[in-house]
Amino acid sequence: MGCSETKNLSSIQQFPLITLNPIQTSCDTTSKQYATRNIENCILICLANSSLFTKHNDFAEKLRHIISTLRIFNNPSECITFIETIREEKIFLIISSDMEQTVRSVYYLPQLEKIYDFYESSLDITNIDDQFMQKKRFTNMNELCEQLREDTKFCTWDLINIIVVPAEKQQTNSSNFTKKQTAMFLCIQLIKQIAVRIKFENNHKSIFLDYCRIHYAQNNEQMHDIDDFDQNYRPKNVLWWITKPCFLSWILHRVLRTYEIDIIYKMGFVLKHIHTQLTLLHDNILSLIKDRDIVYLGKSMSNDEFDTLIKPNCDGLLSFSNFIETTIHKEHAIDFLRHRIMSHPKMTAVLFEICFDSTVNSTGNVCAMINNSNSNISSQEGKILFTLGTVFHIKSIIEETADNSMTIWIVRLTFVDDNDEHFYRLITPLRSNDVETNPLSYLGKLLIEMDACDRAEQFYLDLLNDPSVFGQPRRLARLHNGLGVIFTYKGEHLKALEHYEISLKTSLSYMVSDHPDLASIYKLMGDSCFNYQNYVQALEKYEQCAQLIKRNAQQIDQSFIDNLNNSIDKTKQLLESKK
Secondary structure, eight states: OOOOOOOOOOOOOOOOOOOOOOOOOHHHHHHHHHHHHHSEEEEEEEEOOOOHHHHSTTTTHHTTTSSSOOEEOHHHHHHHHHHHOSSSSEEEEEEEGGTSSSGGGGOOTTTEEEEEESSSSSGGGOOOOOOOEEEEEOOOHHHHHHHHHHHHHHHHHHHEEEEEEOOOOOOOOTHHHHHHHHHHHHHHHHHHHHHHEOOOOOTHHHHHHHHHHHHTOOOOOHHHHHHHHHHOOOGGGGHHHHHHSSSHHHHHHHHHHHOOOHHHTTTTTHHHHHHHHHHHTTTHHHHHHOOEEEEEEEEEEOOIIIIIIIIOTTSSSEESSEEEEEEEEEEHHHHHHHHHHHOOOOSEEEEEEEEEEEOOTTTTEEEEEEOTTTSOOGGGGGGEOOOTOEEEEEEEEEEEEEETTTEEEEEEEEOTTTTTTHHHHGGGGSSSHHHHHHHHHHHHHHHHHOOOOHHHHHHHHHHOOOGGGGGGGHHHHHHHHHHHHHHHHHHHHHHHHHHHHHHHHTTTTTTTOOOOOHHHHHHHHHHHHHHHTHHHHHHHHHHHHHHHHHHHHGGGGGGHHHHHHHHHHHHHHHHHHOO
């Protein structure tokens, strides 16, 4: 299958630089909240009697050097309860021999990545049937740590969020899948757009590092890296830092996968510098890979995920919500898949083949060879790093067998041309004036469409703690308006009304009282009143909105007017029925 012929469309609109001030947080309660929040992909849990750590007093410190988030339990019930609450992270579980039988009920949970049984002596090892999950047994702490380090590395490489927007001919207007995937696609494109346009304040880096120091306070190794970054980081060495296994790459990989916008915002300067460096190095990519025109990325997926996201969507658009690291060596990617499938035999092995085509004009999709001179990776590894949210066209999906033993699905990808009609229509919302002037508000809207309104709420509330917002009434009004939308979505209509009222009051500090932009706020206030059945107040807000429209009819969209009239009629009918 191939792309249909495309017409020559105008290039994507380039927006001017914008200034976004970093979020500043200093209160103790916020620090405590941040300290308990997971900001990496993996969690390490130890279920053991306290005597284990007494005998091996440096064990916890060694483990934190591999996975910083370490939780230690000696009560199996508490351990099980904690495991069941984990949704975003992968869990590595170490169990002492005397606890081995107590937590088998959680072995089936998808968040459980690996289990390690630790025995004080090889004489203690029993022949227990481990049909639930492949486990490994150790009597040596150092060997356990080395295995954990390797397993964590492979797991992290595999935790890549894939976004697929079906081809237009395959889309169903009412498909929740398509709507959510489209929102995710636009979200990551907007994050990249904002990061590239940000004009950073001098204290952005300091605020981000203060945040990191709270999380890594018990990890001396990472605290040293944070201090090193503080003193020696320069934009030109950003690729060196993100290919180093340390706090920066761990946090970046996590928050782009989970769309934690508040942290992405804090480290936006890193995203900008990565994209800039990749852009500078991109022109040499074809000469560096020489006679190779394909690079490879291995990924294991659950059967359901593959059958929903990939298999039915040939000719669709595919993107990753991260910077992706590929290899020019096909055998390296297959070796990675072999390792993952051996550990997780029920998963599907997918090999993405990314084809370079010099005839495709794809200005935003840049990549570069990463090697000794600009990273922690040697030239021999043949690694190619793609920028955030690179967009591909799915050319073909073929099932093959490797070494007569492992089934691999080969998904061939090509860069999407800037003039591709599907891509052009898809990103149309990002070219609007509203998004240009208020990108953060639209970002919140997309998160709501992704069923991630808690992420949006957290981000907006953090922004309200930024002292600089109080001197920017337009920004403050938009934030409260966004929070109103979020609480409306959550069904908390009184909270929504409170934020709409603040938005109105703030807007009136820089707008005349009959400004047409106020109409939407009155309409939203009316909707909130209607939703908690205060129909008298709802009608009052609707009529105030209608008065504004009368004075500015030519500036108001007709669909908005029709919706308002329907709301007025419905409210009047309900009031009449109560008489």
